[in-house]
Amino acid sequence: MNSVLIAPALMVGIGLFFGVIIAFGSRYLRVDEDPRIDGANKLLPGTNCGACGEPGCLPFAEKLVAGSVAPSKCTVSTAEETENIAEYLGVDVGEHDRLVARMKCGGGSVQAHQIAEYQGFEGCRAAAVVSGGGKGCIWGCIGLADCEVACTFDAIHMNSNGLPQVDTDLCTACPDCVDACPKDLFELLPISQKLYVECNSPLQGDAATVLCTTACDACGKCALDASPGLITMENGLPVIDYNSGAMVSPEAIFRCPTNAIKWVEKNQFEEQEELEVRGERYG
Amino acid sequence: MNPFNLLSKSFQNGVHPQHLKAQTQDLPIQRVPFGSLFVMPLNQHIGVPCKPVVEKNQRLRRGELIATAGGFVSTALHSPVTGRVKEIGEFRAYDGNFSQSIQIEADPYATQQTEVGTPIDWSSMTTDDFIKAVQQAGIVGMGGAAFPAHVKFSIPDGCNIRYLLINGAECEPYLTNDHRLMLEQPLRLLRGAEIVRQKLGAEEVVIGVELNKPDAIAALNQHIQPGDPVRVVGLEAKYPQGAEKMIISTIFKREVPAGQLPRDVEVNVSNVSTIVAIADYFDYGMPLIERIVTVSGPGVSYPANLMVPLGTTVRDVLQFCGGLKDETKEVIMGGPMMGRPIASLDAPVVKGCSGILAFTEDLVQTRTEYPCIRCGRCLEACPYFLNPARLARLSRARMFEEMEDYAIMDCVECGCCSYACPSSIPIVQLIRTGKDQLRNTKAKQK
Numbered sequence: 086m087n088s089v090l091i092a093p094a095l096m097v098g099i100g101l102f103f104g105v106i107i108a109f110g111s112r113y114l115r116v117d118e119d120p121r122i123d124g125a126n127k128l129l130p131g132t133n134c135g136a137c138g139e140p141g142c143l144p145f146a147e148k149l150v151a152g153s154v155a156p157s158k159c160t161v162s163t164a165e166e167t168e169n170i171a172e173y174l175g176v177d178v179g180e181h182d183r184l185v186a187r188m189k190c191g192g193g194s195v196q197a198h199q200i201a202e203y204q205g206f207e208g209c210r211a212a213a214v215v216s217g218g219g220k221g222c223i224w225g226c227i228g229l230a231d232c233e234v235a236c237t238f239d240a241i242h243m244n245s246n247g248l249p250q251v252d253t254d255l256c257t258a259c260p261d262c263v264d265a266c267p268k269d270l271f272e273l274l275p276i277s278q279k280l281y282v283e284c285n286s287p288l289q290g291d292a293a294t295v296l297c298t299t300a301c302d303a304c305g306k307c308a309l310d311a312s313p314g315l316i317t318m319e320n321g322l323p324v325i326d327y328n329s330g331a332m333v334s335p336e337a338i339f340r341c342p343t344n345a346i347k348w349v350e351k352n353q354f355e356e357q358e359e360l361e362v363r364g365e366r367y368g
Numbered sequence: 369m370n371p372f373n374l375l376s377k378s379f380q381n382g383v384h385p386q387h388l389k390a391q392t393q394d395l396p397i398q399r400v401p402f403g404s405l406f407v408m409p410l411n412q413h414i415g416v417p418c419k420p421v422v423e424k425n426q427r428l429r430r431g432e433l434i435a436t437a438g439g440f441v442s443t444a445l446h447s448p449v450t451g452r453v454k455e456i457g458e459f460r461a462y463d464g465n466f467s468q469s470i471q472i473e474a475d476p477y478a479t480q481q482t483e484v485g486t487p488i489d490w491s492s493m494t495t496d497d498f499i500k501a502v503q504q505a506g507i508v509g510m511g512g513a514a515f516p517a518h519v520k521f522s523i524p525d526g527c528n529i530r531y532l533l534i535n536g537a538e539c540e541p542y543l544t545n546d547h548r549l550m551l552e553q554p555l556r557l558l559r560g561a562e563i564v565r566q567k568l569g570a571e572e573v574v575i576g577v578e579l580n581k582p583d584a585i586a587a588l589n590q591h592i593q594p595g596d597p598v599r600v601v602g603l604e605a606k607y608p609q610g611a612e613k614m615i616i617s618t619i620f621k622r623e624v625p626a627g628q629l630p631r632d633v634e635v636n637v638s639n640v641s642t643i644v645a646i647a648d649y650f651d652y653g654m655p656l657i658e659r660i661v662t663v664s665g666p667g668v669s670y671p672a673n674l675m676v677p678l679g680t681t682v683r684d685v686l687q688f689c690g691g692l693k694d695e696t697k698e699v700i701m702g703g704p705m706m707g708r709p710i711a712s713l714d715a716p717v718v719k720g721c722s723g724i725l726a727f728t729e730d731l732v733q734t735r736t737e738y739p740c741i742r743c744g745r746c747l748e749a750c751p752y753f754l755n756p757a758r759l760a761r762l763s764r765a766r767m768f769e770e771m772e773d774y775a776i777m778d779c780v781e782c783g784c785c786s787y788a789c790p791s792s793i794p795i796v797q798l799i800r801t802g803k804d805q806l807r808n809t810k811a812k813q814k
Contacts, residue, residue, distance in 0.1 A: 201464075201711040204734045206794045211801040216711040217464030235766060264809065265766075288458070 121150050121174060128170045130161045134237060134259035136184075155179020161238075161257040182275035184258035186241075186251045188353055189270045190226040191283030191345065192297040193246030197222050208234075213267040221296040224285040226270055235265035250354050280311075280325055280333050283353070284345040287321040294343060301345035311337035377579070378604035379617040381751045383784045385607050385705065387580055388541045391671045392664050397548050399675045400688050402480050406449050406472040406679030407716040408434065409461045413508040414515045415441030420470055426453045430482055431657055434470055437503055443516045444506045445470075446655040448677035450478035462682075462701050462718060464711035472679065485653020490563055498567045505649040506656045506719075510641035511535060511610065512702055514720030517642050521568060523631055530634040532570040533619065534561055534643055536577040536584065537603055537610035540703025543723045545660040546640045548673045550577065550584040554591050557640055560647030561598060568636055573598040575640075576615050580605040607705060608782040612637045614751055626752075626778045641722075661717060663689045665704075667696030667726025676717050682724055683713040698732045700725045705783045735792040746785035746795055752778050756785035756795045763798040768809070771802045779803070 126146040133141035137158045139148065148154045149170065156162075156170040157179040171178040203212050203219040209231035212218035218227040228247035240255035241262060249262075253276060263271045270285060284301035286293050293300040307323050308316040312331035316323045323346060327333065335348040347353070411417040416439035428434065428447040435445035451474040459469040474480075490498065502518040509515045523529055534557070538546040550557060561573045577585050579602040588600045603609050603618055613624045615637065622633045630637050641659060648654045657678055664671040669690030676685055682699065686692055692699070700707040701721050717724075746756040754775055762771045776799060785795040 201709075204732065206797045206801070208801060210804055211794075211797050214800050214804050215464075215797070216709055219711060223465050264812075267804070267808070 119150050122146050124173060125149050125170060128166065128173060129159060130166070132161055132237065132257075132259075134161060134257055134261075136160045136257050136259040149174060149176075152176065160184060161259075182277055184273045185253045185256045185276045186258060186262050186271045187274050187281055187349070188226065188249060188251065189272065189283065189285040190224070190268075191248070191299050191347070191354065192220075192222060192225045193244070193248040193354075194228060195246050196299040197225055197297040198295075210265075210267040222286055222300065224268060224287065225297060226268065231265045231267070232262040232271065235261045237261055244354055246354070248354050250352060253352050278325075278327055278333075279349050280335070280337060280346065281349045281353075282323050282325065282346050284322060289321045293321070299343050299345055302343060304342060306340040306342070307337040307346045310340055377602060377618060378606050378609070379614045379751060381749055381753070381784070382606045382608060382614070383749050383787050384605075385541050385787060387605065388664075389544050389547070389580070391542070392544045392662055392673055393547055393581075395544075395548075395671070395673050397545075397552060397660055397673045397675050400677070400680060400685060402449055402474050402677060403680050403684040404474050404476070405454070405681070406451070406474065406677065407459050407469050407681065407714075408445055408448070408472065408679045409459070409467045409469040409716065409718060410435055410438075410445065411461075411467050412445070412514060412678075412718040412720065413443050414513060415439065415519075417468065418442055418445050420456055422453050422456075422470065424453055424456060428452060428472060430478075430480055431655055433655075434472075441516055441519055442503075443508055443518070444504050444655070446506055446657050447472060448657040448679045449474045450480055451475045459716075460712050460714060462710050462715040462721065463708060464715075469716075482652075482654055488650045488653060490567070490650045493567070495567060501649070502646065504655070505645070507642060507645050507649065508656070508719050509639055510645065510659060510719065510722070511639035512706065512720050512722055514718070517638065517646070520631075520636060520638065521564070523568065523636075527631050528634055529568045529570045529631060529636050530572070531620070531636070532561065532565045532568060532573045533615060533630075533635050533637045534573060534575040534640055535610055535612070535615055535637055536575055536581075536640045537615055538581070539578060539605070539607045539609040539611075540705050540707075540723070541607075542664045542725055543662045543703050544664075545662045545673055545722055547581050547584055549640055549644060549660055550581070551587050553644060554587045556644045556647050557588070558591055558598065559651065560643035560645075563650055564636075564638065564643060564646060565597065570636065571597060574619055575600045576603050576609075576619055577601070578603050578605045578609055607784065607787075608751060608780075611751065611780060611782060626775065656719060659717070659719065659721070661685065661721060662723040663725075664723065665700075665725035666728050666731065667693050667699070669693060678719060679716045681714050681716055682710060685717060685724055686713065686726070692726055693728065695728045696726045697729045698727045700727065705787070706781065737793055738791040740791055740793060743790060745788040745790060749784040749788035751782065751784060752780065754779055756799065757793075759802065760785075760793055760795040760798040763802040768802050768805045771799075772806065776802055776806070 126143050129142040131142050137145050139145040156167045198221045199219055200221045201219040207229050209227040209229045212227050217223045230243050232249045233241045238255050238257055240252045241249045244250045258273045286300045289303040293302045301322055303321040305318050308318055314329045315331035316325055338346045338348050418435035418438050420435045422434045430450045432447045434447050437444050451472050454473040455471045458466040461467045499518045499522050507517045536546050536550050565573050585600050592598050601619055616635050617623055624633055645656050661674050661676045672689050698709050701710050740757055750756055759774055779799050781796055781800055783796045
C-alpha cells in the first residue's frame with residue numbers, strides 16, 4: 086500500500102520542484118524579443134528563397150528590425166508589400182534596383198549547330214557530363230531545362246527554340262537557376278540594364294560563327310559604336326561596364342553582324358517566338 | 369566479410385556482362401600508320417594540365433619533350449611524331465570540351481624511327497629520382513583513369529608496400545589490349561614489374577588476370593622462374609574485377625576502407641600497360657608516346673588491336689580499320705561500361721584511351737524507362753555496397769546535399785547498377801550528375 090503511494094508522490098514532488106525552477110527561470114532569465122520581428126516576418130512572403138542573401142525570411146526580418154537592411158532588398162514582395170513593411174517598421178523603403186536572371190546564351194536549336202545526338206536522362210547536367218550534350222558550342226545552353234525544373238517561382242519556361250525564357254515579372258532573383266545551370270549561363274542583373282550580350286563563347290571570328298550563327302565573333306563593332314568606355318572586349322566577348330558612367334544606348338547593337346548583343350526591353354528571346362512561327366532562319 | 373567468399377576467386381557483388389572479346393582476342397597488335405595531324409591535349413591525365421615548352425613552327429623529333437609537368441600531380445608530354453608544331457590553341461578533346469592542346473603536323477618524309485636512347489640505370493637511383501624519372505616519362509595509369517603513375521609510387525613515410533599488384537583483369541567487355549600485351553610481351557611486363565618492385569621495396573609481385581584469358585596466364589607462367597618473387601593469380605571473370613579496390617579484395621581478401629588508398633593496406637596496384645611503359649622507358653629511354661588500343665564493336669569493319677601514337681585522331685584510327693559501317697550510331701572511347709561516347713571523331717587518342725568501340729543503332733537504343741520497383745538488384749550489384757536506387761531518386765529530386773549522406777563520393781561510376789536495373793533507370797548517370805553538381809557547388813563556395 087505504502088509503496089504504491091510513494092511512487093506518485095515522488096513524481097509529483099519532482100515535478101513541483103522542477104516546475105518552481107522553470108517558473109523562476111522564465112521570470113528572471115527571460116530574453117525579450119522584439120515583437121516587431123514576428124510582425125515583419127508575417128508581412129514577408131515566407132518563401133525562404135534566399136534572394137536577399139539571408140538564409141530565410143525570419144533572419145531577414147531580424148535584420149529589418151535591426152535596421153541593417155532596407156525592406157526593398159526583398160525582391161519577392163511587390164512594391165505595395167514592401168511599403169507595408171516599411172510603414173509597419175516606420176523606416177524608409179530604400180532604393181533597390183530589382184534584379185532578374187539573364188541568360189548569357191542566345192543560341193537555341195535553330196542557331197547553334199548540333200554535332201552529335203544526346204540520348205539519356207533528360208537533364209542539362211546529365212548531358213554535360215557526357216561529351217557536352219551534343220551542341221557544337223560547348224559554352225552555350227544545352228536546352229534540357231534544368232533551370233525550368235529548379236525554378237521555385239515557375240518563372241522559367243523553355244521556348245520553342247529550346248532556350249529558357251525568364252518571365253521578369255515572376256523572377257525574384259533567387260539564385261536557383263544560377264546554381265542549376267552546368268554552364269554557368271545565368272547571372273542576376275538589375276532589370277534597368279538593357280544592353281546585354283547573349284553569348285558565352287570565347288572563340289573569335291569564324292571559329293565562333295561556324296558553331297553558332299548568333300555567336301559573338303569578337304569583331305568589336307559594338308565597342309566602337311557605344312559611348313567611349315562603356316564596352317571593352319575581353320576574352321573574345323564584349324564586357325559592358327555600367328559603372329563607367331558612359332551613356333547606354335541601343336546604338337551599340339546596330340552593326341552587330343550576328344545579333345549577339347541585344348537591347349533587352351523586358352524579357353529575353355521575345356523576338357524568337359515570332360521568327361520561329363514565320364519559319365525563318367534567324368540570324 | 370562473407371566467410372564463404374574466402375574460398376572464391378572474386379569480390380562480393382558485381383555483374384557478369386558478356387565478354388564479347390572473341391572479335392579481337394586472337395588478333396596480334398598492329399601498328400597504325402602515322403597520320404598527318406596530331407593533337408596533344410595538355411590535360412590528358414588527372415590533375416594539373418602540363419605547361420608547353422615548344423613554340424609554333426618548332427621542329428620536333430619523335431619522343432621529344434613538348435610540355436613539362438604543371439605541378440606534382442601532373443606529368444610531362446612528349447611528341448608522338450617527328451614533325452613541327454602547327455599551332456598551340458584550343459582543340460576539341462575526347463570529352464567534347466575544348467582544351468588547350470598542341471597540334472603537331474607530321475613530317476611526311478620522316479622515317480618516324482624511335483631513337484633508342486641509352487638504358488637508364490635505375491638500380492642505383494634513389495626512390496625520389498625514380499619518381500621524378502617516371503614523371504618525366506609522362507607515364508600515367510593506363511587502365512583508363514590516367515592518374516599520374518609517379519603519384520601512386522610516392523609512398524609517404526610510415527607506409528610500407530608489401531605487394532605490387534599488377535592489374536591484368538581487363539574486366540570490361542570488348543577490350544583485349546591488355547590481354548594481347550600480356551600474351552605478346554610477357555618479358556617486358558616481368559622486366560617492368562621487377563623494376564617497380566625493387567624501387568617500391570615490395571616483397572612480391574602479384575599479377576591478377578581474369579580466368580577468361582588462360583593463354584595470357586600460361587604465357588606469363590612460362591617465363592617465371594621458380595624462386596622469382598612473382599606469381600600469377602587467376603580471377604573470376606566478373607565486372608568490375610579490374611577496379612583497384614575490387615582486385616585487392618579478390619586477391620588479398622582485404623577491404624580498402626572508404627576514403628583510403630591501396631597503399632594503406634600495403635599494396636600498390638598498377639595496370640599492365642603502365643608497367644610495360646615503365647620498362648620501355650628505363651630500358652630504351654622511350655617516353656610514353658604510344659599505346660595499345662582495341663578497336664572493336666559491331667560498327668567497325670575490321671576490328672583490331674592497334675599500337676596507336678598518342679594524338680592520332682579517332683577518325684584516322686577508324687579509317688585504318690576499314691571505317692565505320694553505315695548503321696553506326698555511337699562511338700565510345702574506353703570500355704562499354706565506363707567509357708564515354710565521343711561527340712566528334714576529330715578527338716585525339718589520349719593516354720587513358722584503352723579502346724575505341726563503335727555501336728550500331730539496335731545496341732544504343734534507349735530502353736523505355738519504368739518506375740523503380742524496389743527489387744534491390746542495384747544494391748546486390750554495387751561492389752561498394754552503396755544504395756544506388758536511393759541515390760538516383762535523390763538526384764532526380766535535385767536533393768544533392770542529401771546524397772552526400774549516402775556516400776555518393778565513394779561511387780566509382782562502374783555502371784553495375786544501371787546494368788542490373790530491370791526498369792532501365794539510368795542510375796549511374798543520375799549519380800554522376802549529382803557528383804558533378806556537388807563538386808560544382810563546393811568549387812563555388814571556395
